[in-house]
Structure formats: structure tokens, C-alpha cells
Amino acid sequence: MIPELGHFALILALAVALVQGTVPLFGAARGDARLMALAPVAALTQAFLVTLAFLALMQAYVASDLSVANVVANSHSAKPLLYKVTGVWGNHEGSMLLWALILSIFGAAVALFGANLPDSLRSRVLSIQALIGVGFLAFILFTSNPFTRLASAPADGNGLNPLLQDPGLAFHPPLLYLGYVGFSVTYSFAIAALLEGRVDAAWARWVRPWTLAAWCFLTLGIALGSWWAYYILGWGGFWFWDPVENASLMPWLAGTALLHSAIVVEKRDALKSWTVLLAVLAFSLSLLGTFLVRSGVLTSVHAFAQDPARGFYILCFLLAVTGGGLALYAWRAPSLQPGGLFQPISREGALILNNLLLCTLAATVLLGTLYPLFLDLLTGDKVSVGPPFFNATFVPITLALFAALCVGPFLGWKRAELWPALIHLRTAFVVSVIAAFVAGFAIDSRSTLAAVAFGFGVWLIVGTLVELATRLRLGVVPWRESVRRLRNTPRASIGMTISHAALGFVVLGAVATGAWHLELIRTVKPGETVSFAGYEVTLQRVDNVQGPNFIAERATLAVKRNGRPFTVLQPERRLFVVQRRQVAETAIQTNLLRDFYATLGEGDANTGWTIRLYSNPLAPWIWLGGALCALGGFVSLSDRRLRIGAPSRLARSRASGPALTSGPGGPRSQKT
Amino acid sequence: MSRRLLFLLPLLTLALMAGFFAWSLLAGRDPAAIGSVMVGRPAPPINLPALEEGHPPLTDALLKTGKPVLVNFFASWCAPCLAEHPLFMRLKERDGAVIIGIAWKNKRTEALAWLDRLGNPFRTAGLDLEGKAGLDWGLSGVPETYAIDGNGVVRLHFRGPLTERDLTDSVLPFLKGTTK
Numbered sequence: 001m002i003p004e005l006g007h008f009a010l011i012l013a014l015a016v017a018l019v020q021g022t023v024p025l026f027g028a029a030r031g032d033a034r035l036m037a038l039a040p041v042a043a044l045t046q047a048f049l050v051t052l053a054f055l056a057l058m059q060a061y062v063a064s065d066l067s068v069a070n071v072v073a074n075s076h077s078a079k080p081l082l083y084k085v086t087g088v089w090g091n092h093e094g095s096m097l098l099w100a101l102i103l104s105i106f107g108a109a110v111a112l113f114g115a116n117l118p119d120s121l122r123s124r125v126l127s128i129q130a131l132i133g134v135g136f137l138a139f140i141l142f143t144s145n146p147f148t149r150l151a152s153a154p155a156d157g158n159g160l161n162p163l164l165q166d167p168g169l170a171f172h173p174p175l176l177y178l179g180y181v182g183f184s185v186t187y188s189f190a191i192a193a194l195l196e197g198r199v200d201a202a203w204a205r206w207v208r209p210w211t212l213a214a215w216c217f218l219t220l221g222i223a224l225g226s227w228w229a230y231y232i233l234g235w236g237g238f239w240f241w242d243p244v245e246n247a248s249l250m251p252w253l254a255g256t257a258l259l260h261s262a263i264v265v266e267k268r269d270a271l272k273s274w275t276v277l278l279a280v281l282a283f284s285l286s287l288l289g290t291f292l293v294r295s296g297v298l299t300s301v302h303a304f305a306q307d308p309a310r311g312f313y314i315l316c317f318l319l320a321v322t323g324g325g326l327a328l329y330a331w332r333a334p335s336l337q338p339g340g341l342f343q344p345i346s347r348e349g350a351l352i353l354n355n356l357l358l359c360t361l362a363a364t365v366l367l368g369t370l371y372p373l374f375l376d377l378l379t380g381d382k383v384s385v386g387p388p389f390f391n392a393t394f395v396p397i398t399l400a401l402f403a404a405l406c407v408g409p410f411l412g413w414k415r416a417e418l419w420p421a422l423i424h425l426r427t428a429f430v431v432s433v434i435a436a437f438v439a440g441f442a443i444d445s446r447s448t449l450a451a452v453a454f455g456f457g458v459w460l461i462v463g464t465l466v467e468l469a470t471r472l473r474l475g476v477v478p479w480r481e482s483v484r485r486l487r488n489t490p491r492a493s494i495g496m497t498i499s500h501a502a503l504g505f506v507v508l509g510a511v512a513t514g515a516w517h518l519e520l521i522r523t524v525k526p527g528e529t530v531s532f533a534g535y536e537v538t539l540q541r542v543d544n545v546q547g548p549n550f551i552a553e554r555a556t557l558a559v560k561r562n563g564r565p566f567t568v569l570q571p572e573r574r575l576f577v578v579q580r581r582q583v584a585e586t587a588i589q590t591n592l593l594r595d596f597y598a599t600l601g602e603g604d605a606n607t608g609w610t611i612r613l614y615s616n617p618l619a620p621w622i623w624l625g626g627a628l629c630a631l632g633g634f635v636s637l638s639d640r641r642l643r644i645g646a647p648s649r650l651a652r653s654r655a656s657g658p659a660l661t662s663g664p665g666g667p668r669s670q671k672t
Numbered sequence: 673m674s675r676r677l678l679f680l681l682p683l684l685t686l687a688l689m690a691g692f693f694a695w696s697l698l699a700g701r702d703p704a705a706i707g708s709v710m711v712g713r714p715a716p717p718i719n720l721p722a723l724e725e726g727h728p729p730l731t732d733a734l735l736k737t738g739k740p741v742l743v744n745f746f747a748s749w750c751a752p753c754l755a756e757h758p759l760f761m762r763l764k765e766r767d768g769a770v771i772i773g774i775a776w777k778n779k780r781t782e783a784l785a786w787l788d789r790l791g792n793p794f795r796t797a798g799l800d801l802e803g804k805a806g807l808d809w810g811l812s813g814v815p816e817t818y819a820i821d822g823n824g825v826v827r828l829h830f831r832g833p834l835t836e837r838d839l840t841d842s843v844l845p846f847l848k849g850t851t852k
Contacts, residue, residue, distance in 0.1 A: 277682060284686075291693070311697050319690050326683040333679050370689070377695055521749075602751055607789075 003068050006056025007147040013049035014137040016042050020130035024123035036123035040111035043126050047108035054101045057146050061088050066153040070146040076159035076578050078549045086170035087160045092294065093146035095173060100136040102181040110185060117206060124192035132184050135317045143310050159578035168228035176221030176248060180286035182214020183251060190279035191325055194332040199272040204265035209637055211262060215255045216633035222248050223626025231586050238513060238622055241390045246369040247289025250362050254282040257358035264348045267413060273333040280329060284322035291318050346416045350408035357401040364393045402456045405500060406463025428466045432459035443516060450515030457511060460504030468497045495636025502628035509621030518615040525608035533615040536560045542609060550574040555600045555609060571600040595619040710826045716808040720798035723775055723783055730798035734772060736824040740847050742771045743818040745811055747778040748786035753815045756833035760793035769847055773797035776806050776814050819846050
């Protein structure tokens with residue numbers, strides 16, 4: 001009964017989305033206020049119906065309703081409750097429903113918080129959002145229905161992929177989808193702007209919170225995914241340049257570029273068509289990622305439900321969304337009023353450099369991901385493009401980006417001088433050069449690149465802090481005055497400082513872990529001791545343990561340093577009985593500066609067990625940095641200027657040009 | 673006009689990419705089976721030192737004896753190799769198959785110890801310490817197994833461990849000469 005209700009709700013949602021996707025669009029074109037007023041109501045109704053469907057599926061999972069095919073294929077009654085819930089999106093059908101849910105919730109959010117938007121813009125945005133929803137809902141209903149019943153229910157389900165039965169991965173997909181789908185709002189705004197033929201500072205201000213929110217979630221999602229890969233895959237690595245990882249990195253890079261270029265639109269009324277293009281691309285790359293993962297076009301360790309028929313549908317959908325958007329762009333963008341020319345040495349010049357580099361990075365990742373496919377089709381050669389390619393291409397470009405990153409915030413709008421900025425940064429420069437030398441000579445002289453990259457990490461942190469100190473005139477004016485200045489600094493600026501510095505922490509963690517980790521693989525019998533990285537590690541025993549839905553071998557490793565007990569690590573090897581799959585459960589002891597990481601491999605009492613030990617310096621900084629980066633985004637999102645919205649367009653003449661706002665406190669809003 | 677073209681560029685790029693995607697979907701290729709290129713071609717030359725010191729090196733002559741031969745790349749550090757090992761023992765003992773082993777990126781002592789411990793299914797075994805032969809053979813990892821006919825042409829290629837099913841479906845018929 002409940003699955004059927006969910007199914008009906010989904011069908012109704014599709015009908016509502018169809019209405020929402022057409023009528024308000026027509027109304028906006030005709031200037032009919034009554035038709036446009038339909039949009040927010042429809043958006044809320046659609047969100048309600050999709051939520052209902054989602055809850056119905058969740059109920060089927062929690063209650064282990066084994067007459068539902070999706071539950072049988074992906075769940076098991078003995079699974080812990082948390083994984084019954086998260087199992088809802090641990091499979092193709094359910095995750096598509098989650099997509100549709102988030103999509104409709106974002107639509108509802110625009111309807112709720114978009115009261116200060118002009119009616120025509122709001123109804124167009126909501127219509128585009130609904131048309132995307134139509135694509136997803138139809139996809140779910142016609143090719144991937146999660147509510148399909150079985151004629152006869154089996155005794156129990158097949159269980160969830162054991163790799164996914166993990167708290168890290170339980171929340172990785174929702175965060176990632178919040179990011180991917182969040183870019184649908186920016187896309188809708190871009191299309192609506194193209195339809196209206198008008199992109200101005202107010203538009204940029206309206207789009208900004210949505211871009212920022214999507215970007216924050218995507219950042220968190222990627223960081224969480226990387227953390228999960230680090231501790232569950234048991235290889236000690238944190239990023240593998242796997243197609244699925246690349247699929248999430250590309251929209252992140254495009255979204256980051258968009259965040260920065262939108263500022264130029266907002267402040268200088270320039271770079272408009274480029275920003276619109278980025279908004280279309282950020283969402284298109286999100287869809288491309290989905291297509292690549294689910295169609296089976298590329299292989300990945302994260303193999304999802306791969307099915308060419310579904311792949312073909314997603315391809316058509318991708319073509320409709322991206323192709324439609326880009327065709328509209330080709331048609332309408334040339335008529336957008338171009339902004340004024342500007343100086344290369346200026347804030348906007350620096351932001352353009354940022355955009356060029358970020359887009360080059362995104363293109364590099366795209367090329368590296370798709371090159372094996374292209375080569376295979378053209379020549380029949382099979383290659384795989386892995387870390388060597390990305391290290392050789394991605395890293396140098398990011399270093400150029402990092403070099404410029406600290407300078408940009410020192411440059412003023414319109415026209416600036418490079419020299420004063422560099423004078424301000426001389427301390428940061430000296431400190432980071434020293435750091436690079438220390439890294440190169442004292443820590444490890446094998447990799448010059450690692451030492452240089454380490455220096456850049458320090459440069460990012462110190463350079464960003466120097467910028468903040470300069471802004472607060474720290475040490476120049478009495479500290480009370482500096483505190484007052486800090487309080488008056490817009491949240492958006494503080495967010496920027498946090499995120500930029502956080503990037504430095506990510507770089508330091510990635511460089512240190514990647515280049516300077518220690519690793520030991522050894523077969524050890526119980527009672528045997530190995531020395532590793534200055535520690536003595538003894539395999540005390542290996543026990544058999546019974547978990548809720550797995551059995552495990554649990555090793556107890558006593559770690560001593562200079563004869564004194566340091567810690568006890570208990571890595572496990574779990575065999576998930578239902579799926580007959582083995583998963584390593586790593587044991588990590590961290591002091592936030594270094595991870596001591598152990599995994600248990602194959603073995604038995606006679607020959608001993610294979611254990612892997614890693615010492616990963618600064619590894620936790622990668623994910624803490626990622627979280628901090630997202631936190632910066634959220635701080636910026638809380639900026640009062642975004643909350644109260646932009647001044648209404650009517651009150652401003654469109655030719656009024658740049659400088660919507662200056663100084664703390666933001667613009668004087670006409671409608672609060 | 674050139675400005676217009678510039679704005680069309682993203683759309684054209686998309687069209688190109690979409691063409692590739694549609695092609696790859698419709699061509700019915702299986703991305704997981706990345707290894708079919710070797711099948712139907714002459715086996716790449718081999719010139720490797722023997723795993724056991726003092727034994728003659730491995731050459732192409734081993735692959736062109738007029739009889740079918742299996743070539744198995746393995747390593748002592750590779751868990752799936754352990755899984756498929758009993759099948760090779762059985763192939764040798766029960767079915768009399770000629771199997772050539774190549775220890776890939778493996779230390780001589782470790783590979784020999786592994787074979788000593790588990791049993792040696794190989795007629796002769798070579799050592800590919802640097803993984804160069806693996807490159808010639810289009811290896812993506814271990815274990816991989818190639819079935820080569822009497823004329824030195826690769827007829828079957830398995831990536832990953834052999835299974836019972838592979839054995840009954842293709843390896844045994846191949847060895848008996850019932851398939852080409």
C-alpha cells in the first residue's frame with residue numbers, strides 16, 4: 001500500500017512539474033501575473049509530493065518490505081537501522097529519487113526565499129527548475145522505478161554493498177547531490193536571464209547565495225568522499241583520479257570559477273556572458289558526472305548500476321539540458337550588453353586569471369577522464385589515464401593559481417598597482433620560501449616538487465592571514481581599533497579569508513601525505529614485532545568477531561615507542577555474509593599532525609597475517625581543510641547583504657554601472 | 673560574425689562530445705573488458721630470464737610448439753592469484769595443460785617461495801621483474817591469463833582470476849581443440 005502511495009505521489013509530482021515547467025514560462029512571456037503566480041505554488045506542491053514518495057521508499061527500507069524489488073536487491077533485515085535508512089540512496093533507483101527530491105526542495109526554496117525577485121524572473125527560474133525535474137521524474141518512473149513490487153517476496157534481501165555500510169559514505173551522497181543539484185538553481189537562473197536578455201549586478205547578487213550553497217555542499221561531499229576512500233579502501237591514499245572522483249571535481253572547479261566571476265558581474269557589471277556560460281557549465285558537468293557513472297561508458301571502482309539503456313536516457317537528458325542551454329546561449333548571449341574594458345592589474349583582472357586557471361584545470365580533468373574513451377573509439381587502443389598524467393598537468397596549473405591567489409585580494413577594483421601588493425606579501429614570501437627549503441632539505445630531499453608545493457601551501461595560509469592583518473591594520477593601529485575593524489568586516493570577506501587559508505591546509509596535508517608517508521607491508525605471526533617509523537608494532541593476537549551482519553577477524557596491534565606503550569590499533573577484515581564480500585576496516589590513530597594507519601590483510605595462524613602500516617604526516621589536514629573551506633563558504637552565505645537581498649531593479653537605472661556596494665553594512669536596501 | 677561563432681563554440685564542443693558518447697553507448701562495448709585487443713593477434717615476443725636460477729631463459733619457441741599453451745602472469749603479493757592457483761594445479765595434473773608462468777613485478781625469492789609453498793603448476797616460469805613483458809602483453813594487472821594456440825596466436829585472454837566457469841566454458845574446450 002505505502003509503496004503504491006509513493007509511486008502515485010511520484011506520478012502526480014511529474015504532472016505538477018509539467019504544469020510548473022510550461023504555464024509560468026508562458027505567463028512570463030505574456031506578462032500574465034496570474035499564470036506566473038502558479039509557479040511558487042506548483043514548486044511547493046511538487047516538493048511535497050516528491051518528499052512523500054521519498055518517505056514511502058524509506059518506510060519500505062526501514063520496515064524491510066521484501067515485496068519491493070529495490071529493497072530486496074539492496075537491503076537486508078539484519079542490517080543496522082542507520083544503513084537501512086542510508087541504503088535508500090545506496091542504489092541507482094533510490095539515489096535518482098534523492099536527486100529528484102533535492103531538486104524539488106531547491107525549487108521550493110527558490111519559491112520561499114525568492115520573494116524579492118521580480119515575478120517574471122522568479123517564474124522563469126521555477127519553470128526551468130521544473131523542466132529539469134520533469135527529466136528526472138520521467139527517468140525514474142519509466143526506467144528506474146524504485147517501487148516495483150515482486151510477485152513473490154523472498155525470505156530476505158541481498159544486502160547493501162558492504163563498502164557503503166559506513167558512516168562516512170552514508171552521508172557522502174546526499175552532500176554531493178546537494179552540491180550537484182544546487183547548481184541546477186544557478187543553471188535555471190542563467191537560462192532565465194538569457195530568456196529575459198538581461199544580466200546585471202542584481203542578477204549576480206541573486207544567484208550568488210545559490211551558487212555558494214551548492215559549492216559548500218559539494219566541497220563537503222568531496223571531502224567526505226575522499227576521507228571515506230582513505231580509511232575504507234585501505235591503500236593509504238586519499239585521491240585516486242578515478243573517473244567518479246573526477247566527475248565531482250569538474251563541477252567543483254567550474255563552480256569555484258563561477259563564484260569568483262559572479263563577483264565581477266556584481267561589482268563591475270562585466271564578464272556577463274562568461275558568467276552565464278559558467279553557470280550552464282557547472283550544472284552540465286554535474287550531469288555529465290552522473291552520466292559517466294551510471295551509463296557504464298567508463299569503468300570505475302565505484303561501479304553503480306551500469307546499464308546502457310539508462311545511459312542513453314541520461315545522455316539524451318544531458319543533451320537536452322546542456323545543448324538547450326548552450327544553444328540559447330549561442331543565440332542570446334551575443335546581445336548581452338558587454339561590460340567595460342578593464343586593466344589587467346586590478347581585482348577584476350585577478351579574478352579573470354583565476355577563472356582562466358580554474359577552467360583550464362576543469363578542462364584538464366575532463367580531457368584526462370575522457371581521453372581513454374576517445375582513443376578507444378578512434379584507434380581501438382586501450383589506455384588508462386592515471387595519476388602520472390594528472391600530476392604532470394594538474395599540479396603546475398594549481399601552483400600558478402596558488403601563486404596568484406594571495407595577490408588578488410590586495411588589488412583594488414578598476415585599477416591597481418602590483419608592487420604595493422607584493423610589498424605587503426614580502427613576509428609571506430620569505431616564510432614560504434623558508435618552509436620550502438626546510439621541506440626540501442630537512443624532511444625529504446627526493447622530491448623537489450613536493451618541497452615547492454609545500455612552500456605554496458604555507459604561502460596560501462600566511463599570505464591570506466597577511467591580507468586579513470593588513471585589512472585590520474593589525475599592529476599599526478591600537479588593537480581595539482583592529483577588533484572594531486574585524487567586527488565591521490563583511491562576512492563575505494571573512495568567509496573568503498577562511499576558505500583561502502583552508503585551501504592552504506588542504507595543500508599541506510596532501511603534499512605531506514602524498515610525498516612523505518612511510519609504508520610497510522609485512523607478513524607477521526602473532527607475537528612478532530616489527531619496527532616501523534620509530535615505533536615497535538607487535539601483533540598480539542587475531543580474534544574472530546561477530547558483527548550484526550558480518551563476521552570479522554580483528555587484529556590487536558600494540559604500538560610502543562621507545563619501549564613505552566603508545567597505542568593499541570585494532571584493524572579488522574570483515575566478511576559480509578550475505579554478499580560474501582570482504583571489506584577491510586582500517587584502524588587509525590591520529591594526533592592531528594600524523595595518522596598512524598593500520599590494515600589487516602590475508603592470512604592465517606600458520607603463515608601469519610599480512611599487515612600494512614602507514615604513517616601519514618598531516619593527513620587529517622586534508623579533510624579538516626576541506627571542511628574549513630566549506631565553513632568559509634557558509635560564513636560568506638550568512639552575509640547580511642545576501643540575506644536582505646539585492647535592491648530592487650526598479651529603483652536603479654540599469655546603466656548605473658559598477659559599485660553596487662561599498663564599505664561595511666552593504667547596500668541600502670529598498671525593500672527589507 | 674566571428675563573435676557569434678565564439679558563442680557557438682561551447683555548443684559545437686558539446687555536439688562533438690555527445691557524438692562520442694552516443695557512439696560508445698551504441699557500439700555495445702564493455703568497458704570492463706578492456707583486454708580484447710590481444711585476441712586474434714600473434715602473441716608478443718617473450719625474452720625473459722627463468723624464475724629458477726640456472727634454468728634456460730624463456731623464448732618465443734615455447735609459444736610455437738604446435739600445441740596450445742596457457743600463459744599466466746602472477747605475483748606472490750597478489751591475493752586473486754592465490755584464489756586461482758588451485759585451478760592451475762588441477763589443469764596441470766588432471767588435464768595435462770602446458771602452462772607458462774610469468775612472475776610479474778615480483779622478487780625472485782618471494783615468487784619461488786610462493787610456488788614452493790603452494791605447488792608449482794608451471795611447465796616453466798619466467799621473471800618479469802620490471803614489468804616490461806607485461807607492457808608488451810597489454811597487462812593491466814595480475815593475474816591475467818592468455819591462451820595461445822599452436823601457431824602462437826592469442827585465442828583467449830582473461831583479466832582477473834580464472835574461475836571454474838571460465839574453465840568449463842572456454843579453457844577446457846580450447847585445450848581439447850573443440851573451439852578456435
